[in-house]
Amino acid sequence: MKLKRFRQITAVTVVFLFSIIFFDIYGLVPHGVQRVLTSFQFIPSLLFTFAYGVTLVSAGFIVVFLLTLLSGRSYCSFLCPLGIIQDLSSRIFKRKKYIFMKEMRAVRYTILAVTAAVTAVWGSLLLVWLDPYSLFGRFMGNFLNKFILALNNAAAEFLLNHNIFSLYSVNGSPGTVFSVIVSAVPVFLIIIVASRYGRLYCNTVCPVGTFLGIVSRFSVVKIGINSDTCLHCGICDRSCKSSCIDSAEGLVDFTRCVSCFNCVSMCPNGSISFERRYGKAESLNDSNRKSSPSEKGAISRFSFITGMLVMPPWISALAVENKKLFMSDGSKLVKFTRKTVSSPPGSVERDRFNELCTSCSLCITKCPTRVLQPAVMHYGMRGIMQPYMDYSAGYCNYDCTLCGSVCPTGAIKKLSVEKKRVTSIGKVIFIKENCITFQQETVCGACSEHCPTKAVYMVPYKNGLVIPATDRSICIGCGACENVCPVRPVKAIHVEGELKHTVALKPAEKKSDQKQGDEFPF
Amino acid sequence: MLSRREFIKAGAEKLAGLLAFSALFPFGKLFADSRYPDLVAMKGGKGPDELFRKGIEYLGGIKSFVSRGQSVLVKPNIGWDRTPAYGANTSPSLVAEIVRQCRKAGAARVFVMDHTCDPWKSCYRNSGIEDAVKSSGGEMVPGNSMSYYKNVSVKNGRSLKDVLVHKVYADSDVIINVPVLKHHSSTGMTASMKNLMGVVWDRYAWHRENLHQCIADFAGFRPPDLTVIDAYNVMTRNGPRGYSRSDSINYRYLFISKDQVAADSAGAMVLSKTSPGIKKPDDIEYIALAGKAGLGKSSMKSMKIARVSVQS
Ligand code: SF4
Ligand code: SF4
Numbered sequence: 001m002k003l004k005r006f007r008q009i010t011a012v013t014v015v016f017l018f019s020i021i022f023f024d025i026y027g028l029v030p031h032g033v034q035r036v037l038t039s040f041q042f043i044p045s046l047l048f049t050f051a052y053g054v055t056l057v058s059a060g061f062i063v064v065f066l067l068t069l070l071s072g073r074s075y076c077s078f079l080c081p082l083g084i085i086q087d088l089s090s091r092i093f094k095r096k097k098y099i100f101m102k103e104m105r106a107v108r109y110t111i112l113a114v115t116a117a118v119t120a121v122w123g124s125l126l127l128v129w130l131d132p133y134s135l136f137g138r139f140m141g142n143f144l145n146k147f148i149l150a151l152n153n154a155a156a157e158f159l160l161n162h163n164i165f166s167l168y169s170v171n172g173s174p175g176t177v178f179s180v181i182v183s184a185v186p187v188f189l190i191i192i193v194a195s196r197y198g199r200l201y202c203n204t205v206c207p208v209g210t211f212l213g214i215v216s217r218f219s220v221v222k223i224g225i226n227s228d229t230c231l232h233c234g235i236c237d238r239s240c241k242s243s244c245i246d247s248a249e250g251l252v253d254f255t256r257c258v259s260c261f262n263c264v265s266m267c268p269n270g271s272i273s274f275e276r277r278y279g280k281a282e283s284l285n286d287s288n289r290k291s292s293p294s295e296k297g298a299i300s301r302f303s304f305i306t307g308m309l310v311m312p313p314w315i316s317a318l319a320v321e322n323k324k325l326f327m328s329d330g331s332k333l334v335k336f337t338r339k340t341v342s343s344p345p346g347s348v349e350r351d352r353f354n355e356l357c358t359s360c361s362l363c364i365t366k367c368p369t370r371v372l373q374p375a376v377m378h379y380g381m382r383g384i385m386q387p388y389m390d391y392s393a394g395y396c397n398y399d400c401t402l403c404g405s406v407c408p409t410g411a412i413k414k415l416s417v418e419k420k421r422v423t424s425i426g427k428v429i430f431i432k433e434n435c436i437t438f439q440q441e442t443v444c445g446a447c448s449e450h451c452p453t454k455a456v457y458m459v460p461y462k463n464g465l466v467i468p469a470t471d472r473s474i475c476i477g478c479g480a481c482e483n484v485c486p487v488r489p490v491k492a493i494h495v496e497g498e499l500k501h502t503v504a505l506k507p508a509e510k511k512s513d514q515k516q517g518d519e520f521p522f
Numbered sequence: 523m524l525s526r527r528e529f530i531k532a533g534a535e536k537l538a539g540l541l542a543f544s545a546l547f548p549f550g551k552l553f554a555d556s557r558y559p560d561l562v563a564m565k566g567g568k569g570p571d572e573l574f575r576k577g578i579e580y581l582g583g584i585k586s587f588v589s590r591g592q593s594v595l596v597k598p599n600i601g602w603d604r605t606p607a608y609g610a611n612t613s614p615s616l617v618a619e620i621v622r623q624c625r626k627a628g629a630a631r632v633f634v635m636d637h638t639c640d641p642w643k644s645c646y647r648n649s650g651i652e653d654a655v656k657s658s659g660g661e662m663v664p665g666n667s668m669s670y671y672k673n674v675s676v677k678n679g680r681s682l683k684d685v686l687v688h689k690v691y692a693d694s695d696v697i698i699n700v701p702v703l704k705h706h707s708s709t710g711m712t713a714s715m716k717n718l719m720g721v722v723w724d725r726y727a728w729h730r731e732n733l734h735q736c737i738a739d740f741a742g743f744r745p746p747d748l749t750v751i752d753a754y755n756v757m758t759r760n761g762p763r764g765y766s767r768s769d770s771i772n773y774r775y776l777f778i779s780k781d782q783v784a785a786d787s788a789g790a791m792v793l794s795k796t797s798p799g800i801k802k803p804d805d806i807e808y809i810a811l812a813g814k815a816g817l818g819k820s821s822m823k824s825m826k827i828a829r830v831s832v833q834s
């Protein structure tokens with residue numbers, strides 16, 4: 001009873017804290033909180049260690065490993081946010097009792113083996129789709145977060161009409177249909193399965209679950225049935241969301257047990273307990289029992305709720321502000337195709353980045369300018385949903401280093417502000433023929449205004465006008481120029497990404513001509 | 523004989539007539555115009571806040587602009603995510619001083635906002651203006667969402683016929699424009715009139731539709747009641763964002779005027795010392811256009827100027 005309470009309280013706290021960091025649209029939560037919380041996620045902490053060797057973040061996966069050796073898959077019940085929301089789902093929607101089910105051994109171990117092999121060669125390619133924390137992160141960041149945004153903005157607007165400015169609208173794209181579907185559907189499916197079969201996903205698909213399952217064969221403390229007192233009543237089977245207890249045989253499959261302690265609290269005469277049993281790797285592999293046919297009700301109820309949830313913000317997104325075009329037909333404009341999109345500052349090199357990022361969407365949620373957006377095919381197949389610099393959505397703020405500070409896998413390296421200011425993620429390209437000053441001979445210069453390095457500067461043109469010129473050696477590819485260039489539908493200035501980030505030259509600093517105490521110049 | 527009720531009614535009518543009459547002939551303002559200078563040019567002192575405190579007295583004190591119960595918009599330049607030392611934004615001490623004086627004069631609410639270029643939260647915070655305003659009794663108003671803006675038509679606008687303008691700009695009783703004087707890569711300079719680009723939703727539309735003309739058009743939409751140019755630490759190159767601290771010169775000037783064109787003209791003369799393209803105020807195209815449109819004085823010679831130097 002006490003153990004179960006302890007688990008419940010911890011689990012709810014973990015999900016609550018994760019919600020706070022993913023719903024923190026005002027940017028109030030200190031970055032340290034995110035760092036600590038994500039460090040205890042197994043895969044991110046492991047990848048971080050691959051990237052940077054043993055650091056403080058490595059403590060996360062080591063702790064999870066040791067914890068498993070001590071008390072089984074506690075990670076799955078206490079720390080894994082995807083696991084915890086499955087428990088919430090089965091708690092809320094579960095109608096029938098569980099029954100013992102056979103382990104889908106071949107499936108589990110094949111997935112684990114393939115994932116391990118692929119990860120060794122190509123990095124995060126499969127982890128993007130299988131790491132539980134990242135699945136959860138995308139669901140929160142690209143999906144639920146948008147509801148918080150919509151809710152906040154509606155409230156802010158209401159207050160605004162009463163001249164109260166304590167809340168404010170938060171700009172943010174509602175996401176693309178693609179990003180929403182890819183982020184929401186897998187987790188909804190997992191939740192639906194959980195509402196009927198408990199931890200089936202964790203014990204069949206999740207590579208982290210399978211891996212920790214192997215480790216937990218050797219755990220010191222485990223669940224076990226006292227065959228002397230057991231009545232074979234089957235109450236424990238029915239309370240086990242992992243379907244891993246066969247009370248008829250008096251056996252527990254440790255590789256699937258997630259140490260939730262439900263059975264311990266259910267057993268009418270205390271025959272099931274959580275105690276030291278090292279050495280005895282009892283496992284249940286065969287059983288003749290079949291699982292009962294699935295029930296349609298829960299699923300259709302869920303798809304209805306899903307449908308309801310998916311609709312509103314994206315419908316309103318269709319009615320976005322229609323921007324006035326600079327030229328009614330863009331035929332006079334020189335078209336260009338960007339060969340390489342830019343990856344976030346700190347991602348060092350394209351390949352390295354694609355291999356380390358698991359698309360958890362935390363950086364996308366945190367980026368203050370919204371320039372970070374989930375990729376579709378911008379990086380090719382392997383970078384789906386990874387963050388890329390979408391200069392139509394925003395530009396990278398000169399002094400910001402946030403994405404690197406929150407990235408839990410180390411795919412985006414933490415940069416100092418000094419380093420960030422010279423980290424070149426792309427280079428500017430100016431297409432004079434598209435520029436307003438060339439086209440209609442009026443002044444513009446929005447690009448140069450915004451350029452933090454003055455890599456775009458204005459040079460004399462005809463009739464006393466000025467027109468942009470560029471110095472690519474000091475450009476850092478922040479995209480400010482591209483973002484603000486008012487020419488539509490093709491911009492007059494854009495950034496071509498760099499596969500390998502370089503160090504830009506520092507702009508020359510001229511001495512100031514101090515003229516103090518002068519008389520008024522009029 | 524009038525009954526008591528009729529008597530009161532007649533009295534009220536007379537009073538209303540008197541009020542309407544005095545509104546038609548604002549004697550006070552008439553006198554004010556001849557008594558007060560067109561431009562108060564301040565220099566020296568310990569900071570722009572001190573210059574404002576002394577300078578505003580030459581225009582009759584803040585009381586001649588703000589009365590009890592009114593709502594006031596103080597509009598600084600908070601466009602960039604930069605600390606005060608760069609001179610990219612208006613000095614927080616100056617904004618705070620103006621907000622405080624408005625509150626002391628009885629203003630019900632004092633709003634401060636800018637539709638920033640860089641991410642607005644960072645700009646509000648790192649410019650030091652958010653803290654300064656909150657501690658002196660003002661309210662920071664966001665400008666980052668289209669829902670804060672309303673469509674208005676610009677009378678006599680040549681390029682700019684209608685525009686989405688922030689509600690606090692359209693609705694406040696009093697508007698005090700508090701720009702910072704800076705070199706500007708495309709328009710040559712930015713100070714008062716250009717600072718008003720921060721109260722509209724789509725500034726880039728202006729870039730497409732003849733920027734100088736749009737600036738001049740909007741200056742005539744609802745001219746601010748008072749303009750205070752912070753020319754204490756002036757960014758003389760690489761504006762409007764600036765690259766390094768050496769981009770600015772510590773001139774220690776402050777210009778106060780009811781005429782935004784006159785104030786900008788003074789600013790242009792300061793920049794003329796470092797910008798070879800500027801010889802006179804009219805070399806800044808939008809100043810010339812606004813002058814021609816009769817929005818204010820752009821010739822230094824025609825202005826009555828109070829020049830005040832404060833011991834530092
Ligand atoms: S550094 Fe740039 S990309 Fe990263 S969070 Fe900040 S603004 Fe966004
Ligand atoms: S040229 Fe464009 S991309 Fe390069 S630093 Fe300047 S604004 Fe950023």
Ligand code: SF4
Nearest residue numbers: 435436444445447485
């Ligand atoms: S922002 Fe675009 S149109 Fe304007 S000057 Fe730069 S390149 Fe030309």
